[in-house]
Amino acid sequence: MGNLDGKESAIMIITDHYAVFGQPVKHSKSPRIHQIFAQLTGQNLQYDAWEVSAEQFTGAVTDFFAEGGKGLNCTVPLKELAWRYADIKTERAQLAKAVNTLALQPDGSVLGDNTDGCGLVTDLTVNHGINLTDINILILGAGGASRGIIAPILDQSPNTIVIANRTTEKAINLAEEFEHKGAVTGCGFGDLAGRSFDLIINATSASLSEQLPPLPEGLLAVNGSCYDLAYGNQPTAFVRWGMENHALLSLDGLGMLVEQAAEAFFVWRGVRPVTQGVIELLNSERQP
Ligand code: NDP
Helix, strand or coil, X not given: CEEECCEEECCCCCCEEEEEEECCCCCCCHHHHHHHHHHHHCCCEEEEEEECCCCCHHHHHHHHHHCCCCEEEECCCCHHHHHHHCCEECHHHHHHCCCCEEEEXXXXXXXXXCCXXXXXXXXXXXXXXXXXXXXXXXXXXXXXXXXXXXXXXXXXXXXXXXEEECCHHHHHHHHHHHCCCCCEEEEEHHHHCCCCXXXXXXXXXXXXXXXXXXXXXXCEEEEEEEEECCCCCCCCHHHHHHHHCCCCCEECCHHHHHHHHHHHHHHHHCCCCCCHHHHHHHHHCCCC
């Protein structure tokens, strides 16, 4: 409180509220990442993690925005529901049919965006110097994460993308959705024998249970690299597979997590945090 011109005045510091909704979400690193971004960029915000099931989703989002919330991240299993909830969508969200970022607009409508693909491409190309142009890329998995990454990867003009999935039909259908944007085909794991790829991206959730899709010998080209969207304190089963198969780089998805968060932060706050130090900090905090 102060006293200007003989009148009482108050300086109100408004804290904007953000959150990640998902299930399970209690181990999410997103609250920590966004609090660091807020400190780095001088923004005043609070970011929480809320366990929200698919059944609770619509009511929980409506309440969150009605109570003054400004933006949400949505993770497993809510990205498709978030896509349906959004009043307006960015082009990349429209293509993905999955939304990981909701942002309240000044007119009260809710914008849906998908920052996953941008986060992955930034981590691959900027942070790790992996060129995606004119190479052959294999994406394992045809779930929500795959949906978000295909178009941004196609924008880098690879030679081909093959999507392989346990349920073959899902891979074929997903590839058909994107074939107008570039050379992308779908198949089952059994169809991979005898083929090789310069970059293999694991977008299955197999790593979360320490499992590995069935991958034939010779699948990774000489000097090829591997990238697992999943991450953990220890190398995932797929990161270890990459090392055993002499990958030039065998990486997990921590960098993507930070980069997709930075893009969401930009959508909400109009400020882009510098990510390198945040990735280094989170890497240093991994338990041995
Ligand atoms: P979904 O549940 O939508 O899809 C899961 C996919 O994994 C499906 O294609 C499924 O095949 C496949 N799958 C599951 N278990 C196995 C298994 N044992 N063997 C082979 N395939 C399997 O999950 P998401 O797409 O949303 O997430 C996938 C992964 O990406 C998760 O590990 C998630 O944590 C990670 N992720 C990381 C991000 C980051 O920023 N680093 C961002 C987004 C996701 P089927 O269709 O046959 O069931």
